[in-house]
Amino acid sequence: MGTALVYHEDMTVARLLWDDPECEMECPESADCSPVVGQWVSGQGPEGERRSCLACPPLHSPEYVAMVRGTQSLGKVELQALSGKYDTVYFLTSLSICARMFPGATLQLVDAVLTGTAHNGLALVRPPGHHSQRTAANGFCVFNNVAIAAEYAKQKHGLHRILIVDWDVHHGQGTQYIFEDDPSVLYFSWHRYEHGRFWPYLRESDADEVGRGHGRGFTVNLPWNQVGMGNADYVAAFLHVLLPLAFEFDPELVLISAGFDSVIGDPEGQMRVTPECFAHLTQLLLVLARGRVCAVLEGGYHLELLAESVCMTVQALLGDPAPPLLGAMVPCGSALESIQRVRAAQAPHWTSLQHQDMAPVLSSSIGSPEARPQPPPPAGAEYMVAAAAEAVEALRALLDQLRLRPLPPVRTAIALTSTDAALVLPPGVLHQEGSAPREETEAWARPHEALVQDEALTALGKVLNLMDGILGGQVSSGIAATPALATAATLDVAIRRGLYLGAQRLLCVAVGQAATPPPTSLMTMFHISVPLPGATGGLLNCVLGLVLPLAYGFQPDVVLVALGPAPGLHDSHSALLASMLRGPAGGRVLALVQESKPQLTGALARALHGEAPPSLGPCSAASPEDTQALKHLREQLEPKWRMLQVAGAPPP
Known part of the structure; x- marks a missing residue:
C-alpha cells in the first residue's frame, strides 16, 4: 500500500470564454500544480463521468444534474447567460465534462483507501466543489465532490x-x-x-x-x-x-x-x-x-x-x-x-x-x-x-x-541491547548495531552511579550513537531501550549530549514512572512530566491541551520521549504521543523505553516511521481530578506559553 494520487489531464483544459474579473482567478492550471509522487490511481474520463452521474448517491437533484449535462450543447452566449443565474460561476462545454468526471475520480480515491489498496491519497482535480449545493452551482463549484464522497462512503462501504x-x-x-x-x-x-x-x-x-x-x-x-x-x-x-x-x-x-x-x-x-x-x-x-x-x-x-x-x-x-x-x-x-x-x-x-x-x-x-x-x-x-x-x-x-536540512536517508532506527523474535517492524526500519566508543561512553556516564553496570553502559553507548545520528542528519527518529534503574541517568546524558552536539532547544517528555525530572537546570532544555490520567479522555486532554501546545510553542530541535511502566499506559497511547510529537521537531524524536518490550517497540517504530497509530476507540470522559490537574498546570504556564491559551484577552 502507498499514497494514491488521482489526476486527469482533461481537468486542465477549461478556459473562460468571456471577460469576468471575479471568475478569472479560478484557473484550471491549479490542478496541474506539481509533479508529486506516489501510487497513481488514474481514471479515464468516461469512467469518471459514468460513476459520478449514474453510480453516485443521489446528492444533487436530478433536474440540476440534467441541466449541467445539457451545457455540452450550449453556445457561448447561452453559457454566459446560464452562468449569470448563479453566484460566481462560469459554465463551459469542457467544464461540464470535468465537473462530471471529478466526483468519479474522488470516488476512485475513496475506494482505494477503504479497500486497502492505498493508505491515503489526494485528488488533484478541477473544478472545486465545497460551495456547490443540492440544486445550485456556487463559487466556481458545480458538483460537491467531497459531499458526494462522504455519502458514497456511507452507502457503498457502510461507514x-x-x-x-x-x-x-x-x-x-x-x-x-x-x-x-x-x-x-x-x-x-x-x-x-x-x-x-x-x-x-x-x-x-x-x-x-x-x-x-x-x-x-x-x-x-x-x-x-x-x-x-x-x-x-x-x-x-x-x-x-x-x-x-x-x-x-x-x-x-x-x-x-x-x-x-x-x-x-x-x-x-x-x-x-x-x-x-x-x-x-x-x-x-x-x-x-x-x-x-x-x-x-x-x-x-x-x-x-x-x-x-x-x-x-x-x-x-x-x-x-x-x-x-x-x-x-x-x-x-x-x-x-x-x-x-x-x-x-x-x-x-x-x-x-x-x-x-x-x-x-x-x-x-x-x-x-x-x-x-x-x-x-x-x-x-x-x-x-x-x-x-x-x-x-x-x-x-x-x-x-529543505536544502540545509534534507530528509535523512534513514527515517527510523532502533537500538536494542537484545532482540526479541516477537518484535515486528515495518519495512525500512533500521536495526542499529553501532555504539559510541567505550571510553567516550564511560566519560559521559561517570557522574552517574546508575550507569556503572555493563548493561546500562552498553545501552547508553547505543543511545549516544543514535542521538549522534539524529542530530547529524543520518537518522530522523529512533528508539532505544534502557535498564529501568538507569532511565533517569540515561535521559540526563542524552539531554547533555544533544546540547553538546548543537541542539539549541531540546524538549523532554516523560511519561509514567519515567517522569522524574533529570538532574539538570539547563535553560535550553524544557521538561514536561506528563501525569497519567485514568481515562482516554484525560490522556487526550493532556496531549492536546498541554504537551503539543508547549511543544509547538517551544519549537525544539529534538524531542526526547521517556516512557516508563504504568498500569494505565497502553502501547496505543505511547504510539499516539510519539506520532504527534514528530511535528514540532521536524521528525527528530528519540524514544527511550525501559527494557525491551517488543509490542511497545513495534508500535513506536510504526508511529515514528509515519504509519497511523492504532485507534483509541471511543473516548471515555476525563475524570474531574484529571481535569482539575490539567487546569492547574495550564494556569501556571499560560502567561509564558501563548499556544496554551484558548481565549482572547478580556475587554478593558
Whole structure:
C-alpha cells in the first residue's frame, strides 16, 4: 500500500470564454500544480463521468444534474447567460465534462483507501466543489465532490462516522447545508469571515451555527475575523477545537476539502500560512481513522505556493516528517477570540469541551444580521506588492530549509541491547548495531552511579550513537531501550549530549514512572512530566491541551520521549504521543523505553516511521481530578506559553 494520487489531464483544459474579473482567478492550471509522487490511481474520463452521474448517491437533484449535462450543447452566449443565474460561476462545454468526471475520480480515491489498496491519497482535480449545493452551482463549484464522497462512503462501504475538514479560506456552505442535520458527518470549517463582510456573506458561517435537528453539534464553524492569520493560529485551532472533537467523534474516514488559498501571498485569502504548515495539519489528521485520509483539491490562487503546499501535503501523506515551522508560534488575539467562541458554542454538545473554563461568548460576530454586509474594498497595489514580497520570502525560507536540512536517508532506527523474535517492524526500519566508543561512553556516564553496570553502559553507548545520528542528519527518529534503574541517568546524558552536539532547544517528555525530572537546570532544555490520567479522555486532554501546545510553542530541535511502566499506559497511547510529537521537531524524536518490550517497540517504530497509530476507540470522559490537574498546570504556564491559551484577552 502507498499514497494514491488521482489526476486527469482533461481537468486542465477549461478556459473562460468571456471577460469576468471575479471568475478569472479560478484557473484550471491549479490542478496541474506539481509533479508529486506516489501510487497513481488514474481514471479515464468516461469512467469518471459514468460513476459520478449514474453510480453516485443521489446528492444533487436530478433536474440540476440534467441541466449541467445539457451545457455540452450550449453556445457561448447561452453559457454566459446560464452562468449569470448563479453566484460566481462560469459554465463551459469542457467544464461540464470535468465537473462530471471529478466526483468519479474522488470516488476512485475513496475506494482505494477503504479497500486497502492505498493508505491515503489526494485528488488533484478541477473544478472545486465545497460551495456547490443540492440544486445550485456556487463559487466556481458545480458538483460537491467531497459531499458526494462522504455519502458514497456511507452507502457503498457502510461507514457510520465521517469527518470532513474544510481548510479552504472560504466557508464551504454547500457542504454545511447538505449535512447540517446529519449526525454521521462531522463538518469542520475555518474561513475568512470578517464579521460577515467576506464572501459568501452568510450569517450561518458564524461560530454559533452548530447544525440542526439530530445534527446539532456536528457543524463546527471557526470564523476568522481579520486577515493575516498565520501558522500559530491554524495549529492552535486544530489543537484546541478540531482534534478534541475529532477524537471524541472517532471517525472511520477523514475527507479534507483541501483549499490552499490561506497560503501566504494568495491574493484571495490574504492569510500568512506557510506551505509547510499544511504538512503539519495533514500529520495531525493522519492519527485519526487509522490513517484513512482522502484530500481533495479546492481553492488556491497563487500557483507557485499552491504547488509547494500540495507537495508538503503529499509529503505528509507519504509519512515523511514535516519541516519545522519557522517564526514565533504565538496566536493573535483575534484568533483566540474566535477559538473561544467556537469552543463555547460547541461545549454543550461535546464531552471533551465540558468542565473547562470557557466564558460564554455566544453573541454573533456579525454586526447587523438584517442587512447584507458590504464586501471589503479590494486590496490595493501597496498590499499586493507587500504580499508578493512575503510570498517570495516564505518560498525562499522553505527551499533553504529543505536544502540545509534534507530528509535523512534513514527515517527510523532502533537500538536494542537484545532482540526479541516477537518484535515486528515495518519495512525500512533500521536495526542499529553501532555504539559510541567505550571510553567516550564511560566519560559521559561517570557522574552517574546508575550507569556503572555493563548493561546500562552498553545501552547508553547505543543511545549516544543514535542521538549522534539524529542530530547529524543520518537518522530522523529512533528508539532505544534502557535498564529501568538507569532511565533517569540515561535521559540526563542524552539531554547533555544533544546540547553538546548543537541542539539549541531540546524538549523532554516523560511519561509514567519515567517522569522524574533529570538532574539538570539547563535553560535550553524544557521538561514536561506528563501525569497519567485514568481515562482516554484525560490522556487526550493532556496531549492536546498541554504537551503539543508547549511543544509547538517551544519549537525544539529534538524531542526526547521517556516512557516508563504504568498500569494505565497502553502501547496505543505511547504510539499516539510519539506520532504527534514528530511535528514540532521536524521528525527528530528519540524514544527511550525501559527494557525491551517488543509490542511497545513495534508500535513506536510504526508511529515514528509515519504509519497511523492504532485507534483509541471511543473516548471515555476525563475524570474531574484529571481535569482539575490539567487546569492547574495550564494556569501556571499560560502567561509564558501563548499556544496554551484558548481565549482572547478580556475587554478593558
